[in-house]
Amino acid sequence: MKGLWWIRDDQRLNNNPTWEAAKAWQSETGGALSAVWVPSRTTPANLIEYPDALPRTSEARSAYESACFEGLRKALAQHGVVAVRASEDLASTVKASPPSVIFFTHGAAHEEQEDEAAVKSTGIRCQGYHSRTLLTPRQAFDRGLPPTYTPFRKRVEALLGDHPFEDIERFEGPQAPTWPFTSLEAEARAHLYAYISEDGAGRHYKTRRNGMLQSLDSTKLSAYLSRGLLHPKEVWNRCLEVEEAVGGCEEIYWIRFELLWREYFQWVAYEAKGQLFRSHGLKQPDPRPTPKGSRKAFELWTEGRTGDPLVDAAMRELKATGYQSNRARQNAASYWIHDLKQPWRVGAAYFEAMLLDYDAASNWGNWAYIAGVGNDPRPFRKFNTHKQAEQYDADGSYRDAWRT
Ligand SMILES: Cc1cc2nc3c(=O)[nH]c(=O)nc-3n(C[C@H](O)[C@H](O)[C@H](O)COP(=O)(O)OP(=O)(O)OC[C@H]3O[C@@H](n4cnc5c(N)ncnc54)[C@H](O)[C@@H]3O)c2cc1C
Known part of the structure; x- marks a missing residue:
């Protein structure tokens, strides 16, 4: 009898109900337990608002995710569990040699739910746990x-x-x-x-x-x-x-x-499932045509050359490190949507690729919120980036740190 832990965004051995359940199954049944991790999608995302495909995952994020898996793989080896990296989605991976049971942590967003549905449709017994949220x-x-x-x-x-x-x-x-x-x-x-x-x-x-x-x-x-x-x-x-x-x-x-x-x-x-990723998000469709994205605006924004010192610092930081503070994210996103008047989903897709802490629900939820198509009682959130710079970077040290 074989059991499989499908490692997702639950890469830990402590305080992990999914791993606990897999271990308990192993000790009760004496079955052989292994683990598999499926890396994030790297195929480009095609958005109708944008002329070119955008990368799904930057090299830096892929490298960080791989490093997290590597740490977990070594820790699992000490428990006698072999963990491997899959080269295709899990439903396809398990077809060749189906386990008797798959343990996994539920994901929040649409694609993650679709992946779960595909795995369940194989007919293999699946045991899902909510191991990455406070609530059930x-x-x-x-x-x-x-x-x-x-x-x-x-x-x-x-x-x-x-x-x-x-x-x-x-x-x-x-x-x-x-x-x-x-x-x-x-x-x-x-x-x-x-x-x-x-x-x-x-x-x-x-x-x-x-x-x-x-x-x-x-x-x-x-x-x-x-x-x-x-x-x-x-x-x-x-x-x-x-x-x-x-x-x-x-x-x-x-x-x-x-x-x-x-x-x-x-x-x-x-x-919300797929609704979060629509250009009108959680709201009713807007009868006006969706604006087309400008390649020039995208280049200026992503390279930190818009001319707005706060936004430019934030975007350079993102490119160099894969991180921005919440304040920087709010300003960079607002500027893209409300000053450059670009489609919010293109900005969200760029953040998805670049952020080391990328989380589908947090990223797309925050972007939709700032665009006014998410969970905000106000129609949209436009940040005055000059005022924000005065208030939160009064001595200019952040802008200086990321000046070219
Ligand atoms: C446009 C935009 C995109 C974002 N994309 C992501 C993303 O992909 N992944 C991500 O984890 N966070 C995202 N955030 C939320 C937030 O900016 C980051 O969680 C935070 O900046 C990370 O730094 P920290 O851990 O030091 O945060 P702290 O300020 O220390 O907050 C503590 C924790 O609370 C949570 N948190 C804080 N603010 C938010 C928020 N607004 N929404 C959701 N969770 C929050 C995070 O888990 C964070 O680690 C985004 C925010 C914006 C405005």
Whole structure:
């Protein structure tokens, strides 16, 4: 009897219900357990608004994802489990030698759900787990998913209260901050516990999170949550633990506030399926024709040569590092949509390719939000990039850091 763990964006051995279930199956049945990882799609995306195909995944993101898999592969080898990288989708991969059971973590977005449907259609027994969200679908959709964030947050905060998740094990290793993103689960956990600690930078998170330059301005947990090196429940628990230890801390509470944004977009994507990726997003179709994308505008924007110093710094940073702060992302996206008047999906597709922390639900959900076709009570979010630069980069250090 053979069991297979289909590794997705849940690349960790700690606090992973999917891996726990696969291990339990192995010890109960004595069956042979193996694991397989399917890399992100690299085939170009053709968008009707854009004259050329856009890359799906940059080399840097592919390399980062491969490094995460490599770390997990080595860790699994110590458990006697062989993990391999697939060269095609999972449904095709398992056809030649079908296992008796496949364990996997549910994805949030449309393509991930389609991949799951394809695997289930093989007739192999599948066991899916929600190992990358705080909530289960039942909790998220109880009484319907609110159309905007604030009622969602209030409902979840009332549901979860101040109780830590009981099914999460605490990290006991040495704590140390890491930047740039590591591909190793243990280092990601060490970073989490160092950043969110009684004397860690997380004590100033709410005040500093709009900073764009310093590594400790924000948690830098996004890639670990996106690739699944950390369970969001572990981050949540760590916040609660330190909040309690210091007698309450609004600065750290705000990390949980932002985690709930992530959570919200996960369930929005789960419910919206392909609708999130339409040019009119979650709204009614716009009778006006969809604007065509300009190649020139795309080149200027992606190369950081638009003439707007804040946007240019942000876009150069993205190209060089695969990361931007949330403040930089908001400005870069708003500028593309509302100043350059370009199709939002082309910008979203470029971010998809470039971001090391790319997450379908968070990326497309945020882009749709700024374009005014997502979950925003306002018709659209246009950022005044000059005012934003004055407010969040008053001394110009961020713009200077990324000047050519
Ligand atoms: C246009 C645009 C595209 C984005 N694309 C992505 C993406 O592909 N992947 C991704 O993880 N985040 C995305 N974000 C959200 C956010 O910008 C990043 O999560 C954040 O900048 C990562 O840095 P951090 O971990 O230090 O964040 P922190 O400020 O420390 O936040 C803590 C965690 O909360 C979550 N979070 C914070 N803000 C948001 C938000 N607005 N939406 C969803 N989750 C949030 C993230 O998991 C983050 O790691 C996008 C935002 C915008 C405006």
